[in-house]
Amino acid sequence: AQSVTQLGSHVSVSEGALVLLRCNYSSSVPPYLFWYVQYPNQGLQLLLKYTSAATLVKGINGFEAEFKKSETSFHLTKPSAHMSDAAEYFCAVSYSNYQLIWGAGTKLIIKP
Amino acid sequence: DADVTQTPRNRITKTGKRIMLECSQTKGHDRMYWYRQDPGLGLRLIYYSFDVKDINKGEISDGYSVSRQAQAKFSLSLESAIPNQTALYFCATSDHTSGSRNEQFFGPGTRLTVL
Numbered sequence: 001a002q003s004v005t006q007l008g009s010h011v012s013v014s015e016g017a018l019v020l021l022r023c024n025y026s027s028s029v030p031p032y033l034f035w036y037v038q039y040p041n042q043g044l045q046l047l048l049k050y051t052s053a054a055t056l057v058k059g060i061n062g063f064e065a066e067f068k069k070s071e072t073s074f075h076l077t078k079p080s081a082h083m084s085d086a087a088e089y090f091c092a093v094s095y096s097n098y099q100l101i102w103g104a105g106t107k108l109i110i111k112p
Numbered sequence: 113d114a115d116v117t118q119t120p121r122n123r124i125t126k127t128g129k130r131i132m133l134e135c136s137q138t139k140g141h142d143r144m145y146w147y148r149q150d151p152g153l154g155l156r157l158i159y160y161s162f163d164v165k166d167i168n169k170g171e172i173s174d175g176y177s178v179s180r181q182a183q184a185k186f187s188l189s190l191e192s193a194i195p196n197q198t199a200l201y202f203c204a205t206s207d208h209t210s211g212s213r214n215e216q217f218f219g220p221g222t223r224l225t226v227l
Binding site for chain 2: 032035036042043044045046049051085090094096098099100102103104105
């Protein structure tokens with residue numbers, strides 16, 4: 001079965017430091033890939049998506065992700081963390097025309 | 113105004129009660145989904161609907177039922193609630209013209225507690 005793995009249920013970084021959230025998917029077939037963010041007590045909001053165009057994808061709030069087919073990865077990065085980035089981040093993969101396969105999520109903690 | 117709305121936002125109920133969660137959307141999308149979120153498990157698909165007459169079970173449909181009353185409305189029912197259905201429930205929509213991109217748009221969620 002296809003799966004999505006997010007390494008680390010919690011990631012803690014200092015304000016101003018690099019943010020790196022990892023996502024790996026299981027299939028060799030190139031999928032469509034998404035990162036969603038969930039702020040406390042809110043729904044999920046699309047951060048960015050890869051749909052087979054450029055492999056480096058820029059999203060909202062200074063986040064970006066790079067699709068690496070050889071590594072089956074789609075890691076999310078931000079050069080400098082801000083307190084407002086504290087949230088839970090979900091990676092999701094689409095192979096079919098209806099289903100998203102979700103990672104378990106990573107909570108990003110920003111230390112002052 | 114929010115594009116995808118869910119009511120209620122919070123609900124506490126007792127074991128054995130019937131509960132309905134409602135979702136409405138103004139995005140004009142044809143596809144709608146119900147998910148539940150549990151800590152450490154991500155999102156799991158309960159039911160999805162491609163249009164008013166096309167409803168399908170997801171990976172965890174046992175104990176749930178749905179109704180697609182109109183293109184814009186999709187409700188989720190728990191016929192006899194049990195404590196392990198305590199979770200955060202999300203409704204989502206997508207547009208079939210997106211194909212495999214399948215970008216989904218989410219409501220704010222309903223926090224359900226079953227005592």
